[in-house]
Amino acid sequence: xxxxxxxxxxxxxxxxxxxxxxxxxxxxxxxxxxxxxxIDISVFELPEIIGKKGDSVIYxxxxxxxxxxxxxxxxxxxxxxxxxxxxxxxxxxxxxxPYTLGISGGAALGVALVIVFGLNHMIGNFMLPLAGFIGSxxxxxxxxxxxxxxxxxxxxxxxxxxVMISFIVSSAMMFLMxxxxxxxxxxxxxxxxxxxxxxxMTLIYGTFWASVAGLLISYLFVKPLNAMRLGETKARxxxxxxxxxxxxxxxxxxxxxxxxxxxxxxxGFVGLIIPHLIRLTVGSDFRVLLISSFLGGGAxxxxxDLLARTVIAPNELPIGVITGIIGGTxxxxxxxRTRMKLx
Amino acid sequence: xxxxxKLKCGYGKKFHISDISFRVNKGGFTGIIGxxxxxxxxxxxxxxxxLETEKGRILLDGKDAKILSQKERAQSMAIVTQExxxxxxxxxxxxxxxRMPYRSTFQFFENKxxxxxxxxxLKLTDIYKLKHKFMYQLSGGEKQLAAIxxxxxxxxxxxxLDEPTSHLDITHQVQxxxxxxxLNTELGxxxxxxxxxxxxxxxxxxxxxLMNDGKIHxxxxxxxxxxxxxxxxxxxxxxxxxxNPLSKKPVVFLVSGNVLNQKK
Numbered sequence: 001x002x003x004x005x006x007x008x009x010x011x012x013x014x015x016x017x018x019x020x021x022x023x024x025x026x027x028x029x030x031x032x033x034x035x036x037x038x039i040d041i042s043v044f045e046l047p048e049i050i051g052k053k054g055d056s057v058i059y060x061x062x063x064x065x066x067x068x069x070x071x072x073x074x075x076x077x078x079x080x081x082x083x084x085x086x087x088x089x090x091x092x093x094x095x096x097x098p099y100t101l102g103i104s105g106g107a108a109l110g111v112a113l114v115i116v117f118g119l120n121h122m123i124g125n126f127m128l129p130l131a132g133f134i135g136s137x138x139x140x141x142x143x144x145x146x147x148x149x150x151x152x153x154x155x156x157x158x159x160x161x162x163v164m165i166s167f168i169v170s171s172a173m174m175f176l177m178x179x180x181x182x183x184x185x186x187x188x189x190x191x192x193x194x195x196x197x198x199x200x201m202t203l204i205y206g207t208f209w210a211s212v213a214g215l216l217i218s219y220l221f222v223k224p225l226n227a228m229r230l231g232e233t234k235a236r237x238x239x240x241x242x243x244x245x246x247x248x249x250x251x252x253x254x255x256x257x258x259x260x261x262x263x264x265x266x267x268g269f270v271g272l273i274i275p276h277l278i279r280l281t282v283g284s285d286f287r288v289l290l291i292s293s294f295l296g297g298g299a300x301x302x303x304x305d306l307l308a309r310t311v312i313a314p315n316e317l318p319i320g321v322i323t324g325i326i327g328g329t330x331x332x333x334x335x336x337r338t339r340m341k342l343x
Numbered sequence: 344x345x346x347x348x349k350l351k352c353g354y355g356k357k358f359h360i361s362d363i364s365f366r367v368n369k370g371g372f373t374g375i376i377g378x379x380x381x382x383x384x385x386x387x388x389x390x391x392x393x394l395e396t397e398k399g400r401i402l403l404d405g406k407d408a409k410i411l412s413q414k415e416r417a418q419s420m421a422i423v424t425q426e427x428x429x430x431x432x433x434x435x436x437x438x439x440x441x442r443m444p445y446r447s448t449f450q451f452f453e454n455k456x457x458x459x460x461x462x463x464x465l466k467l468t469d470i471y472k473l474k475h476k477f478m479y480q481l482s483g484g485e486k487q488l489a490a491i492x493x494x495x496x497x498x499x500x501x502x503x504l505d506e507p508t509s510h511l512d513i514t515h516q517v518q519x520x521x522x523x524x525x526l527n528t529e530l531g532x533x534x535x536x537x538x539x540x541x542x543x544x545x546x547x548x549x550x551x552x553l554m555n556d557g558k559i560h561x562x563x564x565x566x567x568x569x570x571x572x573x574x575x576x577x578x579x580x581x582x583x584x585x586x587n588p589l590s591k592k593p594v595v596f597l598v599s600g601n602v603l604n605q606k607k
């Protein structure tokens with residue numbers, strides 16, 4: 001075979017094998033997450049227990065606690081990581097993450113308001129994710145509409161406006177926290193630290209399908225994302241409608257973040273670290289980057305959650321502590337060892 | 344090929360060019376020259392569609408550019424800017440991007456035709472051996488050759504270049520311009536190029552459009568445009584013009600302040 005085809009085949013082969021490896025990693029994460037806990041189950045018993053169903057204790061632990069929690073881990077980890085990789089692509093800025101634009105701040109403020117006014121006790125616990133989602137939606141709409149000039153999106157302005165809104169919102173949060181009771185304060189802080197402990201199945205599966213839908217839709221924009229690696233102007237020269245692509249991608253990424261934050265709280269670093277690690281391993285082509293970030297983010301969060309709930313069992317660490325310490329450390333080590341350029 | 348009729352465009356109230364009319368014939372090699380701030384780049388951005396046409400119209404191959412989609416535009420004209428590409432992307436992937444205007448949303452991978460076209464132009468621009476290197480590893484001249492290869496991979500009818508040689512030394516200037524000249528004469532590609540250097544403009548272009556103050560000052564063959572009266576008027580500088588003994592093209596000489604004072 002000619003030399004040129006060998007190289008192309010090698011590239012496409014890497015693109016095929018890498019996501020497969022991540023699927024395998026995800027499979028391992030799933031198995032560990034399902035088997036390790038207060039009651040350990042052997043991996044080999046898993047198929048039997050799940051197949052038999054019934055009402056054994058082990059089956060209900062799996063069915064009601066561990067499986068939903070693991071699925072939520074995949075959905076949130078995958079969703080945040082995907083959202084991070086998309087935002088880094090449209091802003092051409094490696095430091096942007098899903099929370100940079102004030103989406104998490106908006107959600108946290110919504111939740112804090114609900115807790116401070118006791119709405120979760122008065123109306124019901126579903127108020128927390130609802131307020132989180134509404135808060136993030138308001139933040140998204142604010143950032144989006146303030147960045148419009150003459151009907152066109154000013155992408156660099158948008159970043160700045162997002163950061164500013166983030167600051168304003170977190171100051172408002174601090175204000176609320178300083179005037180409320182110690183009990184409410186604890187509730188707010190606990191929520192902000194993030195957790196995959198979510199009892200509502202509808203929310204869990206809703207988040208899962210939203211993440212998968214986000215992944216599928218983002219693949220329709222893989223060409224614009226790739227072209228924008230050269231910048232907006234050059235992408236337009238290549239026949240890309242950058243305006244429309246940026247708008248839609250922004251909406252996908254921020255809605256996905258909003259949903260994840262509303263359900264699982266603020267889990268930092270996933271949206272920043274995973275896309276970078278993936279980029280360092282397989283390169284910056286979005287055709288492989290999107291799926292790999294999604295799978296990698298999911299596996300990473302499931303592992304983090306596993307650590308968070310086993311390290312000081314029976315107590316649980318906030319998952320953000322694990323993603324920050326472990327993820328951040330791995331990232332710094334890998335980065336200092338590779339000399340590749342980030343962008 | 345490209346016909347511009349009474350074009351007016353610009354940046355709101357700040358600056359605009361107006362009453363621009365000229366045409367670039369099929370197979371022509373036209374240069375746009377003029378002092379800084381004369382509106383060359385504004386005109387260029389008007390033609391590429393970056394700036395909205397406020398008045399007049401632009402005809403591409405007889406069709407109003409306004410009704411063309413972004414994709415159709417990219418299929419008929421390719422653009423090389425002066426800005427040098429530093430992305431973390433291999434030369435081959437970069438050149439393959441030129442096939443984007445031909446790929447549908449659901450075609451995720453390049454096909455054989457895309458690869459063979461990209462390879463053809465990688466060879467033509469003499470950077471085939473660099474194709475597995477990253478863009479940021481290339482020299483300035485090589486990057487510009489890669490940008491031209493990418494533009495050619497779009498298989499355009501019209502090649503637009505915005506000062507493609509402004510960051511290059513004369514070896515690479517001549518290398519890049521010789522390549523463009525070859526594309527023009529051998530492949531019949533129509534070329535429209537902004538170029539600062541009057542001597543390079545006179546040597547390579549067969550038609551020049553001289554811009555001044557947002558309007559066309561003069562348009563014609565190089566020897567008609569590059570005469571000392573016109574240049575002194577537009578550039579406000581004393582020059583001497585002669586003819587290159589070999590190519591018979593006009594050459595412009597500058598006169599320094601000291602020499603000028605001595606003569607007075």
